[in-house]
Amino acid sequence: MDGMLRSVFFNRSVLLRATKVALVVGCILVAINHGDALLAGNLNGTLVAKAVLTFFVPFSVSVYSSAAAIRNR
DSSP: OOHHHHHHHTOHHHHHHHHHHHHHHHHHHHHHHHHHHHHHTOOOHHHHHHHHHHHHHHHHHHHHHHHHHHHTO
């Protein structure tokens, strides 16, 4: 990872924004993808793992978008 990308990734404002996006979008995606299982009480290790990974997707996209925007300045 080059120095510019590393500095973007560890930038406090980038991480804070990405975390907020991940929480909002991740909750929506978990509700859409796993809401029926959660409401039925079918909570197991696989479902928890999938739900956690669901939050990683919007976090990654947000960090990548911030890095691309900063790079294109």
